[in-house]
Amino acid sequence: MNSLRYILALSVLSATNAFAGIADHVVRTKIAGVDVIAYPTAVKDVVTIYGSLPAGDAFAGEQHPDVATLTGMMLDKGTSTADKFAIAQQLESVGATISFNVGAQTLGVRAKCLRKDTPTILRLIVEQLRRPAFPAAEFEKAKRQLAGALQRSLEDTDSRAAEAFARAVYPAGHPNRPATTQEMLSALDHTELEDVKAFYAKYYGPAHFTLVIVGDLDLPKIQSQLRRDLAGWKGGVDALRQARAGTAGGAREEKVAMADKTSVSIVLGQASGLRYADADSIPLRVGAAVLGSGFTGRLMQIVRDREGLTYGIGAYLDNDTFTDGDWRVSGSFAPQLLDKGIASTRRELERWWRDGITADELAARKTDLIGSYKVSLATTDGMASVMLRFIQRGKPLSWLDDYPKAVAAVTLEQVNGAIHKYLNPDKMVLVEAGTLPAAK
Amino acid sequence: MKLSAVVALGLLGGALASWPAAAAAAPAPVAGFSYVKSLGGIDEYHLDANGLDVLLLEDHSAPVVTFMVTYHVGSRNEVTGTTGATHLLEHLMFKGSPNYNDARGNSIKQYLERIGGDYNANTWLDRTAYFAEVGSEYLEGYMAIEADRMRNLWLREQDRRPEMTVVRNEFEIGENDPVQALDKEIFAAAFEAHPYHHPTIGWRSDIEKVPIEKLRAFYDTFYWPDNATVSVIGDFKPASALGLIRKYYGVYPKAPHAIPQVYTEEPAQTGPRRVTVRRAGELGVVGISYKSPAATNADMAALDVLGSILSSGKTSRFYRALTDRNLTTNVTADAGFFHDPSLFQIYAYLAPGATHEQVEKVLRDEVSRVVKDGVTDAEVAMAASKISATIAYARDGTANVAASINEWIAAGDWTRYVTFPQDVRKVTAADVLRVARAYLVADQSTTGWFVPVEAKVESK
Numbered sequence: 001m002n003s004l005r006y007i008l009a010l011s012v013l014s015a016t017n018a019f020a021g022i023a024d025h026v027v028r029t030k031i032a033g034v035d036v037i038a039y040p041t042a043v044k045d046v047v048t049i050y051g052s053l054p055a056g057d058a059f060a061g062e063q064h065p066d067v068a069t070l071t072g073m074m075l076d077k078g079t080s081t082a083d084k085f086a087i088a089q090q091l092e093s094v095g096a097t098i099s100f101n102v103g104a105q106t107l108g109v110r111a112k113c114l115r116k117d118t119p120t121i122l123r124l125i126v127e128q129l130r131r132p133a134f135p136a137a138e139f140e141k142a143k144r145q146l147a148g149a150l151q152r153s154l155e156d157t158d159s160r161a162a163e164a165f166a167r168a169v170y171p172a173g174h175p176n177r178p179a180t181t182q183e184m185l186s187a188l189d190h191t192e193l194e195d196v197k198a199f200y201a202k203y204y205g206p207a208h209f210t211l212v213i214v215g216d217l218d219l220p221k222i223q224s225q226l227r228r229d230l231a232g233w234k235g236g237v238d239a240l241r242q243a244r245a246g247t248a249g250g251a252r253e254e255k256v257a258m259a260d261k262t263s264v265s266i267v268l269g270q271a272s273g274l275r276y277a278d279a280d281s282i283p284l285r286v287g288a289a290v291l292g293s294g295f296t297g298r299l300m301q302i303v304r305d306r307e308g309l310t311y312g313i314g315a316y317l318d319n320d321t322f323t324d325g326d327w328r329v330s331g332s333f334a335p336q337l338l339d340k341g342i343a344s345t346r347r348e349l350e351r352w353w354r355d356g357i358t359a360d361e362l363a364a365r366k367t368d369l370i371g372s373y374k375v376s377l378a379t380t381d382g383m384a385s386v387m388l389r390f391i392q393r394g395k396p397l398s399w400l401d402d403y404p405k406a407v408a409a410v411t412l413e414q415v416n417g418a419i420h421k422y423l424n425p426d427k428m429v430l431v432e433a434g435t436l437p438a439a440k
Numbered sequence: 441m442k443l444s445a446v447v448a449l450g451l452l453g454g455a456l457a458s459w460p461a462a463a464a465a466a467p468a469p470v471a472g473f474s475y476v477k478s479l480g481g482i483d484e485y486h487l488d489a490n491g492l493d494v495l496l497l498e499d500h501s502a503p504v505v506t507f508m509v510t511y512h513v514g515s516r517n518e519v520t521g522t523t524g525a526t527h528l529l530e531h532l533m534f535k536g537s538p539n540y541n542d543a544r545g546n547s548i549k550q551y552l553e554r555i556g557g558d559y560n561a562n563t564w565l566d567r568t569a570y571f572a573e574v575g576s577e578y579l580e581g582y583m584a585i586e587a588d589r590m591r592n593l594w595l596r597e598q599d600r601r602p603e604m605t606v607v608r609n610e611f612e613i614g615e616n617d618p619v620q621a622l623d624k625e626i627f628a629a630a631f632e633a634h635p636y637h638h639p640t641i642g643w644r645s646d647i648e649k650v651p652i653e654k655l656r657a658f659y660d661t662f663y664w665p666d667n668a669t670v671s672v673i674g675d676f677k678p679a680s681a682l683g684l685i686r687k688y689y690g691v692y693p694k695a696p697h698a699i700p701q702v703y704t705e706e707p708a709q710t711g712p713r714r715v716t717v718r719r720a721g722e723l724g725v726v727g728i729s730y731k732s733p734a735a736t737n738a739d740m741a742a743l744d745v746l747g748s749i750l751s752s753g754k755t756s757r758f759y760r761a762l763t764d765r766n767l768t769t770n771v772t773a774d775a776g777f778f779h780d781p782s783l784f785q786i787y788a789y790l791a792p793g794a795t796h797e798q799v800e801k802v803l804r805d806e807v808s809r810v811v812k813d814g815v816t817d818a819e820v821a822m823a824a825s826k827i828s829a830t831i832a833y834a835r836d837g838t839a840n841v842a843a844s845i846n847e848w849i850a851a852g853d854w855t856r857y858v859t860f861p862q863d864v865r866k867v868t869a870a871d872v873l874r875v876a877r878a879y880l881v882a883d884q885s886t887t888g889w890f891v892p893v894e895a896k897v898e899s900k
C-alpha cells in the first residue's frame with residue numbers, strides 16, 4: 001500500500017507546475033504508525049524537519065510536574081549505541097542540528113540538515129526517540145540545567161505574566177494549566193531517574209507521532225531510512241482532548257511583583273471555550289486580528305501610535321490546538337504609564353466588543369491574513385511549521401489550500417457574533433508582572 | 441541587541457559558496473544605470489541620476505520578493521545629545537508623508553498589511569534598514585512608498601512626542617533583561633572615544649529630549665540616494681526591477697553635501713577593564729570581550745572559526761569545560777561583524793551553585809589553552825562544516841538572504857557576503873592560533889559580571 005502511494009506521489013511531483021494546490025504536492029504515508037509528511041520545495045540543499053508526539057507537561061501529573069521536561073531533556077544525552085558526544089560529533093561534523101522541546105501537550109523535535117545528510121539525521125532522530133540510554137550522571141546534569149532555566153525564567157516579566165494568566169483562566173486538571181515555576185523547582189528535589197524511565201515507557205511511541213519533512217528531498221532514501229528505523233516501534237498515546245473548561249469565571253486582577261524592572265508585562269483575557277477546529281474559530285481569529293494584529297491593529301494604532309503608551313501590544317487566540325484555549329491581550333507599559341495604558345487598552349477592548357468591527361476593517365484584515373499566510377510558506381521552516389500545526393489541529397492536508405478560502409469567506413456577522421458569543425470584557429483576568437507602581 | 445546581531449551574523453558564515461566566483465558576463469545594460477560588477481549571482485548597479493547603489497539577486501523558488509533599502513547611517517554616526525536619534529528617526533519613518541499617510545489610507549503600514557507583507561525596519565551600529573517580503577506582484581506598490589519616504593517624510597513634532605514614549609518603552613523592555621544591561625556596560629567600557637561606546641537604542645535622557653530639529657537635521661544629512669543601497673531579492677525580472685527603481689528613486693538628486701564620515705578612532709587599550717551590574721535576579725553571567733578587527737579584515741574568517749570551536753555545540757571546548765560540568769547553562773563566543781573594529785564576545789550563563797570566580801577562571805584557562813596550544817585540524821574541519829551548512833540554511837527564503845547581505849552592506853563591502861565563506865574554508869589551525877594570539881589578549885579585554893541580588897519585593 002505504501003509503495004503504491006509512493007509511486008503516485010512521485011508522478012505528482014514530476015508535474016509540480018501543473019497543480020495549483022499545495023496539498024497536491026504533499027506525500028503523506030504511515031510508516032510503522034508514524035504520520036510522515038514530506039513536501040519537496042525548490043530550495044537548494046536545505047531540509048527542515050518538524051515533529052511532535054504527545055508527551056508534554058500535561059501528562060506529567062501533580063507529583064512530578066517536571067518529569068515530562070526532564071524526559072525530553074534526556075533524549076540527546078546518549079542512546080543505547082552512542083553517548084551524547086558521539087551523537088554530537090555525527091551532527092556537528094555535517095553542520096546539522098536536532099533539538100527537542102517539551103510543551104504543554106507535546107514533545108517537539110526540530111532538525112535542519114543538508115539534503116545528503118537527511119537519512120543520517122532521520123536515523124539519529126529516531127534513535128534518540130526510541131533508544132535513549134538515560135545515563136544517571138546525565139540525569140543529574142539535566143536537573144541542574146532545568147533548575148537554571150527555571151530560575152532564569154523567574155527574571156522574565158513576560159514569562160511570569162503568562163504563567164499567572166494561564167493558572168488564572170484554566171482550572172486544575174486542564175492540560176493548559178501549568179505547574180508554577182516554584183512547583184517545578186521543588187519537584188526537582190524528588191523526581192528520580194526511575195520516574196523518567198516510567199514516563200518514557202508510558203507515553204513515547206509512534207502511535208501519534210507526526211513527522212514533517214520539507215525542502216530539497218531525496219524521497220526514496222528518506223522513505224527507506226524511516227521504514228528501517230521505525231520498524232517494530234510500539235506505543236504512544238493521543239493528545240489530551242478532554243471536556244471543555246468553559247469560558248471566563250469572573251473578572252479579577254493578579255499582580256506579580258518583581259524588583260528592578262523598568263517595564264511591566266500585562267496579560268488581559270479569558271478562557272475562550274473554543275478549539276481551533278470549531279466553526280467560530282476563524283471568524284474570532286479575524287476579529288482578534290482587527291483589534292490586535294500588526295501595526296494597523298487598533299491596539300497598536302491607538303495605544304501605541306496615537307497615545308505613545310507602549311512599544312508593543314497585541315491580541316490573539318492561543319492554546320487551542322488540542323483543547324479549548326484562551327483569548328488574550330499582551331502588552332508592556334512603563335510603570336508610570338501602567339494605569340493609563342491599561343485604561344486605554346480596556347477602552348479599545350470594550351469599544352471593539354460593544355460595536356464590533358467594520359466592513360472595511362474586515363476586508364483589509366482578510367487580505368492581510370491571506371497574504372501573510374502565503375508569504376509565511378516561502379521558507380522550509382515556515383512550510384514545516386504550518387503543516388505540523390494544521391495536522392495537530394486535526395485539519396486535513398487540503399486545509400493548506402482551503403485556509404485562505406475559509407478566511408475569505410468570513411462575514412461581518414460571523415466575526416461580530418463570535419466576539420460576543422465567546423468573550424466578555426467584564427469577566428476578563430488582568431495580570432501585571434514587573435516593578436509595579438507603589439500607588440496601585 | 442548586540443547579542444542578537446551576533447546570532448544573525450552567524451548565518452552569514454559562508455553564504456553562496458556554491459555560486460561561481462564571478463559572473464561570466466555582465467547583465468544586459470539598462471538605461472539610466474551604470475553596471476558595476478557581479479559576484480555570486482548578485483549584480484550591482486549605480487543609478488546614474490544620483491548614485492544610488494543597487495543589488496539584484498534573482499531567486500524564483502517561491503513567488504515572493506524582498507525589497508530592502510539600507511541607509512549607511514547607524515548609531516556610530518551619533519554624538520552626545522543625539523544618541524538613539526538614528527533609531528528614533530527609523531520609528532518616525534512610519535509616520536507618513538504628504539503622499540502616503542494614514543488619513544489617505546495608503547500609509548506604508550496600511551499598504552503592507554493589506555497585502556500581507558512581512559515588513560519591518562531596524563537600526564544597528566552602522567546602518568538603518570527598511571524591508572518587506574511581499575508577493576512578487578506587489579514589488580512596485582511597496583517600492584513606491586519606500587522611495588517616497590527617502591526624501592518626503594513629514595517629521596512632525598506631533599508625531600515625535602508619542603513616538604518618544606514608544607521608543608522609551610522599547611528601551612525599558614531592554615533594561616528588563618540584565619544581560620542586555622551588562623552588554624551595554626561592556627561596550628561602554630571597552631570603547632571610550634569611538635561611538636560604539638553608546639548603545640543603538642541611545643541613552644534614556646537623549647531618547648526623551650532630542651528635539652525634532654535635530655532629527656530633521658539627521659534626516660537631511662543622511663537620507664539621500666547616494667548614501668543608500670537598495671536590494672531586490674527573489675522572484676523578479678532584473679530589467680523590470682531596474683525600471684521601477686529608476687522610476688521611483690530617479691526623481692531625487694544626489695545629496696547637496698558630502699555625507700559626513702566618522703573619523704574617530706578608538707585609542708589603544710592599555711590594560712584590562714572590568715564592569716559589574718548588580719540588580720535583582722536569579723543567576724549570574726560572566727562576559728569577557730576582546731578588541732577585534734573590522735568585519736572586512738582578513739582575520740575575521742579565522743576568528744569566526746575560533747568562536748565556533750570555543751562555543752558551538754556539545755563538541756565545543758566551553759561546553760565540555762563548563763556546561764558539561766554543571767558550571768554554566770550555556771556559553772557563547774562570537775566575533776562582532778561591524779564596520780569598525782569591535783569586540784569578540786564570550787558570555788557564560790552561570791548554573792545554579794556556580795560562582796563567577798569559578799566560571800571566569802575556567803573561561804580564562806580555556807582561552808589560555810587555545811592561545812598556547814592552538815586548535816586541532818579536526819576542530820577546524822568541524823567548524824568549517826558547520827559554517828558550510830549555514831551557507832545553505834541562509835539561502836532559505838528571500839528575507840533571510842536580505843538580512844545577511846544587509847550586514848555586509850553595512851560593514852562596507854557586500855562582496856564579502858560571497859567571499860567570506862570561501863575564506864572560512866581556507867582557514868587552517870595555524871590561522872586560528874595566530875588570531876587567538878593576536879586578539880585574545882588580556883590587556884585588550886573588558887570583563888563584566890551580572891551579579892544578581894536578592895529581590896526587595898515579594899511576588900504574591
